[in-house]
Amino acid sequence: MKSNQCSDGKYYIICDLCINCGLCESACPVNAIRSSDFCYKIDSSKCVCCGACADACPAAAIMISIF
Numbered sequence: 001m002k003s004n005q006c007s008d009g010k011y012y013i014i015c016d017l018c019i020n021c022g023l024c025e026s027a028c029p030v031n032a033i034r035s036s037d038f039c040y041k042i043d044s045s046k047c048v049c050c051g052a053c054a055d056a057c058p059a060a061a062i063m064i065s066i067f
């Protein structure tokens, strides 16, 4: 089980729609999002699945996945 698994068994992820604006990084209350290798990534060890990043994203690039 991944550490950021939400109560419904899903995960927040950032997909290829990301335009690297950085708004999600600012919106995350636990600093789980960082830019890395020209894209933004969610640190699964920190994410608490609040959804604030998805609400802030102008490109609808943050999705819930079931991996």
Ligand code: SF4
Binding pocket: 012, 027, 028, 029, 030, 031, 032, 033, 042, 046, 047, 048, 049, 050, 051, 052, 053, 054
């Ligand atoms: S779901 Fe919440 S805790 Fe997880 S990366 Fe997004 S803003 Fe941060």
Ligand code: SF4
Binding pocket: 014, 017, 018, 019, 020, 021, 022, 023, 024, 025, 040, 056, 057, 058, 059, 060, 061, 062
């Ligand atoms: S808010 Fe959306 S478009 Fe902006 S960096 Fe985050 S994932 Fe990418």
